[in-house]
Amino acid sequence: MRTGEKKKRKPRLITGKNGELLVASPKAWLYLLPPLIVFVLFVFYPMLAVLRTAFYEKYVYIISKGTGFGLASFKYVLNDKTFWLACKNTGILILVALPTTVILSLAIALMLNSIKRLQGFFQTLFFTPYVTSTVAIGTVFYTLFHSQHGYINYFLGLFGVDPVAWLTDSSKVIWALCIFCIWNGLAFKIVLFLAGLQKIDKKVYQAAKIDCAKPGKTLFRITLPLLSPTFWMVIIVSVIYVARTYNEVFALFTSVNSQTAGSGNCAITIAYYIYYYFFVRGEVNYAAAAAVLFLLVIMSLTILQRVISRKFVHYY
Secondary structure (H helix, E strand, O other), X not given: OOOOOOOOOOOOOEEOOOOOEEEOOHHHHHHHHHHHHHHHHHHXXXXXXXXXXXXXXXXXXXXXXXXXXXXXXXXXXXXXHHHHHHHHHHHHHHHHHHHHHHHHHHHHHHHHHHOOOOHHHHHHHHHHHHHOOHHHHHHHHHHHOOOOOOHHHHHHHOOOOOOOXXXXXXXXXXXXXXXXXXXXXXXXXXXXXXXXXXXXXXXXXXXXXHOOOOHHHHHXXXXXXXXXXXXXXXXXXXXXXXXXXXXXXXXXHHOOOOOOOOHHXXXXXXXXXXXXXXXXXXXXXXXXXXHHHHHHHHHHHHHHHHHHHXXXXXXX
């Protein structure tokens, strides 16, 4: 080494027992700094603020000041009948709308994948609702579900069925919301299933054809097992999306019932419950407590899904 020449220092890497990288070089942190700042400012700090607000017994949002500290807000939410109605409606959406949407989107994706001509046209046609505003779609479905002038009641009338008050009858609004969520959730899932189907090696199907495997056996023994990673990802994303249903409720019912989700909030969901208490009633501490409980439920469902996925998901 020449005199005056400084020896270049190599970035120090700390690795684990198996050689995995634990600490990167200082320059790597410069690249990570911008997204970390955004995460801290717009995700982590708001979460801490919500958690803090949930423990206030009373909170004035305008001056950002809370009084009292304890579990009173959680106690109020857990004793609120509207909250349990929101949990019930959200549960119906998860148990009814979610599996129906997954099954329909998988069936449509299988049909689209088997089409040779105009495949791109039909893919675009089915994907169009995903890029359309939910409020605009809600306006269309409001017209379809209208008690007097709706096309759905007109169609049912052809079979002698009396008009149904889809948007005002407390026993019917949740089913109108389910139909809306099913249709509105198809597009994205169809695209994901199509991507998963097109990743499967064609040679596998050729081998099954040589063995004279029937279509049903090919579907359940080859397609679905190889599609399981995509299938499980769709379920995980869909559970979170359906659990936080808000736009559909707002688009379908708010224009009819002011700020309530149907008559007497009969179509309310957990996400709309949080909105309702925050922006309509101004009781921010109750909204924050409901948000914390909702976060715990979503985390529990995600952990449960990850545990189950280890037994049923096959990667290749």
